[in-house]
Amino acid sequence: MKNKDPDLLLFHAPLLRQGMTTPKAMRDVIYALLPATGASIWFFGLSALLVLGASIAGAVLAEWLFDNGQRRGESLRDATAVLTGLLLGLTLPPGLPMWMAFLGGFVGVSLGKVIWGGLGHNLFNPALLGRAFLQATFPIAMTTWVVNSNGGEFTSVYASSLALPFMQSGIDSVTAATPLGMLKFDQEVTPLANLMFGKINGSLGETSGLLLLLGGIYLWLRRDLDWRIPVSILLTVVLFSAVLGLFDAARFPTPLFSVFSGGLLLGAIYMATDPVSSPVTPRGAWIFGIGVGVLVMLIRVFGGLPEGVMYAILLMNAATPLIDRYTQPRVFGRGADSP
């Protein structure tokens, strides 16, 4: 060989990798949410777009502002801040003032993620933390639901959306009740077809159950989510409501109503499955899902709120490290008693 030898690298095996990367997985979740996002914009008009945009902007700003400073904005490339903002936006009422949505995104990412050390280190789901903050701070605005226009008034913007920060929160639009609220406070049952196809009032992302399921199937096919978590949550909720139905069919929701109402599908498929804040072990995933399902039903049936998905997931987030510790998989060639 006359040529000079190449300067050989010494990277250790394995040199081969599969094609999935973390930013790709995060973008997959965003793609999976696009149909439901589109539907929410169709149902609630441009206001929906404003709310979603504001919460994404808040999340992105927090990520950018609190980045460790060496290369500001570097961590935005993994798309997780956008995803957090989008998820938060989908849990908000369509007529929420934009500044509140913005604040929610900002608080969610800063308190829910950045102060823990950034991506991969947080205990709680940042989007739900942002929502919990909004719920505690603006209880009225967070429970004021505008009427689903079903595409009829696409270009109109609710006056409340544009309310100025800290001014009157501007709840003067026509308000309506969500299916869970109607059931809890008026004993009125919404037809199942409306729940599935989105002809209901509620937060942006919870109105189209079928599209949420569709996105979930996409994520499952791409192996981006642990199927055990949504399956165990939904099964628990179905079983729980079936048992309650045996006692008093009129007072308690039917299993299918429970599954398709409120933010359950959004929470079970897209939020409880956040890999960072849910257990990594297979057995842990089952326990986590069952825990979320039970808490959702307890809060919905016995609590003072019509909806309980947010608190159910946040509470189980807190239990995740403990669940992981006690559900280590059985190592090959070792007995069942190994930790």
Next chain:
Amino acid sequence: MTMNPLSRLRRSFEHGVHPAHHKTQTEDLPIQRVPFVKDYVMPLGQHIGVPSRAVVVAGERVRRGQLIAEPGGFVSTALHSPVTGTVRQVGDFRGVDGRFAPAIGIEADPFATQQVDAGAALDWESMSLEKFIEAVQMAGIVGLGGAAFPSHVKLSVPDGVKIRHLLVNGAECEPYLTNDHRLMVERPDALLEGAEIVRQKLGAEETIIGVESNKPDAIAIIRRHIQPGQPVRVVPLKVKYPQGAEKMMIKSVFDKEVPAGQLPRDVEVNVNNVGTIVAIADYFLRGLPLIERVLTVAGPGVTYPANLVVPLGTPVREVVRFCGGLKGESREIIMGGPMMGRPIASLDVPVLKGCSGVLVFTEAETARRKEYPCIRCGRCLEACPYFLNPSRLARLSRARMYDAMKDYHVFDCVECGCCTFACPSSIPIVQLIRTAKDDLTHRKESEE
């Protein structure tokens, strides 16, 4: 053997990964012999265990196949000269890992015929088991699948332990490698003869040859060569990495888990690579000690990929030269497979007994991937064939909490690299685990 019919169909262990095979480059290329070159280097420590002890001195003439180093202990084997020539030096040479280590340098005689100095065939049938095992040691035979663990140690079964099955490992689950594949296709008789020798000496009832089902020609040819009445079965296995890890193969074939910290013999099985079995046949039937081996030269950086018979001690430079040299964009050379092999720092390192391949990679495979934080997605848990928690182990290793890693069974890790292959955040998980294991082992040694 009771087994649920479904798992019988699947013929596989659980978890593992599916890397692209990359075998089409070489799987149909017949094994070629490389010409003899000028300089050979035989490291004394090219197997697991105690290094061999040189029995030749500088200036001494040696014949091809002559003993040049004897075993340095029980877990050690003999070395034979790969070439007729003169011992140039017994001293330190640059090894595969870049460190200097004792080796024997031999300069080939350009005028010698290189006629191999084969001994007579051995009467293995009437040989006692002790003599047989000693003969395997003196033949210098080690596991040729890559681990290079001395074969006679594997064949030494303590009293009271019964071996029922001889499992011959022809899985070749590492991408790119086709040397075992070609050996099965081209030398099925030697494989079956060697298997029969080992089976009878171990007193096993049956030989099972496990082959991944992406080598249908090998499966068909071996089946055709089985003698009537010979207790041999060829079992096609699911194509999945690491099917060739011996405990995984035992799980696939017998649906049995070898308990952690124990050996295949504890479930009445003895596992040997096809190359090792052929080497045993060559020694006992033809008197040839281990002086050469089959390896695959492949990868995107090689001009003419090939399957070769290479005398041990041949510099990688000469092997690559025979294959048309490196392409300009070559960046890294791996000895062994791309999942578990070792990178080499220089083209001057020699081919060793455990070297199943010389793979040349380019920028595309070696570009530094951006590392992201672990998001605990669990892909590594679903990849790990040992059901460990690589995500947790990597975090603990990063925090230097090596002792805590023992609670997560870090020493059960065989470093197959599935976790690292599967990680979407490009975290060097297996490297972090290796660091921790090294640290724990060295600390234990220094305490003793």
